[in-house]
Amino acid sequence: MTPTSALSRHSSPKHGSPRHGSPKQRRQEAMAGLAFILPYALGTLVFIIGPLVAMLGISFTSWSLLDTPKYVGWANYHKLVQDREFLGSLGVTGLFTLGILALNISAALGLANLMNLRLRGISAFRTIIFSPVVMPVVAWALVWKFLLQPQGPVNSALQGLGFQGANLLFTPGTALGTVVVIEVIKSVGLNAVIFLSALQGVPKEILEAARLDGAGRTQTYTRIILPMISPTFFLVFVITLIGALKVFTPIWVLTGGGPSSATTTLLVYMYKQGFGFFDFGYASVIAAALFGLILLTTALQWNLRRRLVFYEE
Amino acid sequence: MKSEAAALLPRGQTPARRGRPWALLLYLTLAVVCLPFLLPMLWMLASSFKTSGAIFGNPFSLGAADLRLANFTEVFTRYPFARQYLNSLYILLITVPVTLLLSSLAGYGFARLRFPGREFAFLLTLTAMMVPSELTAVPQFLIFKTLGLTNTHVPVIVLQVFSATGALAVFLMRQHFITLPRELDEAGRMDGLGYWGVFWYLLLPLSRPALATVAIFALLNSWNDYFNPLIYLNDEALMTLPLALQRFTDPLGGVFWNLTLAAGVLVALPVLAAFLLAQKQFIESLAASGTKG
Structure with a gap:
């Protein structure tokens, strides 16, 4: 001993x-x-x-x-469940979160696979993908707001392609999606790096065994690599989900919750009620609802973790 | 040995071996993928030299006439931008060292010392880590309003130190101290050091990487903090950089994009430069704060 x-x-x-x-x-x-x-x-x-x-x-x-x-007892809560704007913001939060989850995770996985290529100069690629993560968030949002001005380059290009009157950020139908894309470009580098380290952690012997057994490239990827990195998948899913519920600054800078509440998430709605109208009681109910949502997600995460994820050992 | 290693890779991971056209195609793909990440930053840089009239023109047609620094000087002469820059800097110089000190103290306490209520206190730390600081904004505002501290830097600094950033720092420092061998403490105690001595002279000098991790994300969070300054700072001279960036407007709210983007360059440049110099530490720090927070 x-x-x-x-x-x-x-x-x-x-x-x-x-x-x-x-x-x-x-x-x-x-x-x-x-x-x-x-x-x-x-x-x-x-x-x-x-x-x-x-x-x-x-x-x-x-x-x-x-x-x-x-x-006033439960009055604020009664008001909350009948408040169309609140229900709307709940829907916006749901769409925003789903959009972020789908786009961020699929893009992160794709980028991680590109980062994993054995090419000369691939580290420069990693640096570029990651750099928006460290870019100050307000500066990032403002550049995009500039690029997305009605007469700005993005909309001009779209109009040139035949989309008359394209105005992505300031049209209710496209604003939320645009904000999602901007937020994903900003933050996807982090998830990509996390996936990258998981991909690099897959033991080479297993891949070789699969190859010797005649597994094709796609098969190796879907049947071996993806299951092997499923704990990382789960981790990335959870942090992205909870992260999406916390997004405030880019939305506020880009749209202020508009146009016509199309990007008003729960946090934005809470801010408007609390510090726009200084209705502290009502803002607190919205905060309580969001708190409940975060608790729920956390509880769900613990439940799902056991069932969905393959751990070695 | 080398060829064996290559053979172990799944097919498709050694494109260079498949000949030039294939590699060329891959490089082209990578370049296209880079565009949405790189172009906004380059566009910002190029536009920061332009006149407000030329700003929506082709940004990369930089003639000699376009390389003007007027925007950068105007930002400082016509706006309190210098003052706001100093505000952000001095707040950073308080919040980062204080976060390092409080989190390493608490991290050591949680990791090494046994006291009643420890598990509960740690549970509260985890809660503070999980809850977005925006949720508690209303009661916090009422506290600082009662104390007469709105429109000062006090709430901005205090809330930065104890926000999710601070809780995360405590969590990471605790995890770090747990990894240090306990024999160190015992040796130190035999040599007559107290708890403080063990912490300060033995363990802290071994904690530089963990402290760097904490320092980097504390630094970024302080530099980027937007929500609390938005609530507490009304005075233009008190504002920090993230708020300042939105102040280059005419009285009707029309944005002077040339000034905004020039100021944006000045805010982003130091951070991006630091990232390029210490990439590994930045990525480690952000991955740690992302996955734990």
Whole structure:
């Protein structure tokens, strides 16, 4: 038995100091631990966890900037389920999320396969695909807003191709899709890199065995490589899904939620209610709904993880 | 050995071996795929030199007359852009070191020390990591309004430090400290170091890569922070860069695109340059923050 394993046998399975030492030492350790986390924990309690709880409380009040809060029970929630604009924003959030998921994941996988090519200079390709990820988001959104001006290059080109009056970003029918594409180009590099490292992690022996057994290229890809990287698939799916629910800045900069609410997601709607109309009670209900949605997604993720994903071992 | 390695690759992964036309076609595909990623940035750069009249013309027809720096000087002389640049810089210089300090302290506490309520406190950290900061905006606003701190940098800094960024930093530092061998601590303790000494003199010097990971995404999140400045900063002189970029407008709201894009270049350039210099660290950091956050 090596000294290392002998030592680690003493520590409890969870990390932390070994459970020995006098009560006094244990108390000292506890005090030190509390002291170490105190600055962060205090701030989080006051500025994040407290407000999270308060948000749920405020959702039962009628409260605007100049008013004092009044308890109104479930009134805000009743209003919420009948509010066409809210239901609309729920639909927009759903479409936006679906669009991001479909486009981002398929593009990321495609890009990862390209990045995995053994070509001279392929690292330059990786750099280029990744660079929008580090580009400041407002600058990125503004360049696209410029490119998508009615008289700007994208619409001019489309009009040249015969699409009369093309105005992608400022027409209700195409605005949401356009925002999705801009957001995917910005962020797909990250998922692509994650897929790339998964592709590179597929053991070569397995691929060789498949080849010797006469598997074709497509077969190898769909029957071996894809199942092997399914944990990564799942990870990418979850982070992209939760990420899509959190998108605010590019939408706000590109369209402000318009035209005619076509890009008003839940967060945009919450911002409008809370900081446009300063209706704190109603904004909090919307926030509570989004919070519920995030909790639901997280719970679903844990449930699906066991059933859908192939793990080695 | 080399040929054996190549033989192990699935067919199609060694296009170079299939002869030139095939490789050429692949390079062409890659170049086309690059366009939507690269072109907006190049377009921004080219347009930042143009007059507002020429801005919707062909951006890459850069004649000598087009290479003018007037936009860049105008941004500084006619707008408080210099002030706003300094605002973003000094906020960054506070939020990043504070995030590093708080997260390594808490990360060490969570990873190494046993105290009552530890699991619960860590659960709250995970919650803070998951919840988008926008959700808690209303109560936070009410706190800072009560304290009379709206339209100051205080909420912007405080919320940056304790937002999902901060929670993620704590999580990553904890994961990092768990990987360091406990024997280090014990050796340090035998040499008479206290908990602080072990943390500061032994473990922290071994944590440079983890600290770099945290520093990079904290830096990017601070530089790009938009939502909280949007809520709290009304004064033009107090605004940070992401807000400043939207201030180059005429009184009716018409955008001066030449100025906007020139300012955009000034905001993006340092970040993109840093990325090119330290690509590996940037990608690692963003992958860590993306997959954990």
